[in-house]
Amino acid sequence: MRVNNSMKLSFPSKSQNEAFARIVVAAFASQLDPSIEELADVKTAVSEAVTNAIIHAYENTIGPVEIEARLLNHETVEIIVKDFGKGIEDIEKAREPLYTSKPELERSGMGFTIMENFMDSLEVESTLGRGTTVKMVKTFKSIKNRE
Amino acid sequence: MRVNNSMKLSFPSKSQNEAFARIVVAAFASQLDPSIEELADVKTAVSEAVTNAIIHAYENTIGPVEIEARLLNHETVEIIVKDFGKGIEDIEKAREPLYTSKPELERSGMGFTIMENFMDSLEVESTLGRGTTVKMVKTFKSIKNRE
Amino acid sequence: MNISFSLQKNWLIIKLSGELDHHNTNYIRKKIDNKISQEYIKHIVFNLKNLTFTDSSGVGMILGRYKKIKKRGGITGVVNLNPQVKRVFEISGLFKVIKYFNSIKEAIDYFEEV
Amino acid sequence: MNISFSLQKNWLIIKLSGELDHHNTNYIRKKIDNKISQEYIKHIVFNLKNLTFTDSSGVGMILGRYKKIKKRGGITGVVNLNPQVKRVFEISGLFKVIKYFNSIKEAIDYFEEV
């Protein structure tokens, strides 16, 4: 596993940064030259993770959101989205499709399900009152096929 | 002076990150909705500062490059590009048009001149053996005119 | 993010363009709810031809409108989905409750009948 | 970043597309130097219609080729500059030594005469 490039980004939990985070991670991952669909998958997963930090971790306050990304070998991207917000009590329940703690905000409860489906793997770590870290990995199969 | 948004990015001094850095800062600054020309100016200045960190600060080694950016009021962007490389001995001389310490690499010596011309202000701080910090500010006049 | 409306008899076409995420769902939600508060609107169709991106926040917003429309016995549909939007809707199970039309024409024919 | 060449008598048109920065000047420099090592090439013109971005690294690369071409008594020109590229060239003083043509036709006419 060779790390060929890496980056770290941080920004305040303002909703205008959801689009910004998508652009940054997509620009970084596009160095591997994935397909349009694969890049769209990454953007979607990042959008979900960043939105969760903004809505759930910090609720109506402003705190830092951090994204780390690494390009592994020549076809894999690893993305970590981290917040220092309220944390998740029951991760298993949180990851269930349709579960949301904020139905009043019309949340669909599908964020984690989308991250899981659009990426190859998803790991969630959380400590109550300390924050949450989401780690996602995706191997761009279109690259392997091209070689 | 109100800071309405901010971001911090860091990445290794690899030349493939020059384009990445331009995209990130442009995406961030575009939250202010500047004109195409103003955004191109920002991209150019960032490209110069990041390239200098890669070529001059770290020469043929890899070290961290950091970019901080802030949106001030509703029309000004402040950008700081920082390296921890070899530093500049004579900043005044370095800022002179056409001066380059690396003519063998076909450097034009116009990097600082372009940063100065494309942005409203440029401050350079450097400590030998410690690194260099370049701070640039630009107010998007097209926004003021629009209001 | 842009939104525009057009009315055909008792059904409303809602055209969205740009990227629909949590940042702009509030604005879009208000615009739509303001429009559908007019009682003669029974059904709604989202024309998403120019929607280049969405995520589960967009799904939540559409489901919210679906619930309002369902209360008055109306149907909610979508048409012209780009591949990313379609995948998000599929994985979210949105098509279990929202009608997927292949074209505006198909939607017109459908609503002419119901 | 893409590069292509076309030859007209003893002058070479070099077409660049994409973004020319320090990251890709090495590659572009080698491609061009390999081509102009052929002695019958006297003048060169950069057609930059599809060059969407450059900075002082691009300026350095062009000046480097200019010096080589000048040694054999040739002229270096540029044509079709987008606004960002033109501004970078202007501030760098590139037009003091590089000829700016308004069109490929103007370049052709010029080289027919010299």
Ligand SMILES: Nc1ncnc2c1ncn2[C@@H]1O[C@H](COP(=O)(O)OP(=O)(O)O)[C@@H](O)[C@H]1O
């Ligand atoms: N970063 C986070 N910090 C705190 N709680 C979170 C975070 N991310 C997710 N959660 C919890 O997990 C639940 C499920 O998340 P998700 O599947 O993305 O659906 P939704 O965002 O629609 O609620 C959320 O409702 C919330 O309670």
Ligand SMILES: Nc1ncnc2c1ncn2[C@@H]1O[C@H](COP(=O)(O)OP(=O)(O)O)[C@@H](O)[C@H]1O
């Ligand atoms: N980040 C940096 N670290 C060390 N030296 C630098 C840095 N930036 C600029 N310099 C010095 O300043 C000189 C002038 O820089 P610049 O105007 O950008 O021209 P160029 O990059 O073409 O040499 C460089 O040649 C180098 O000696």
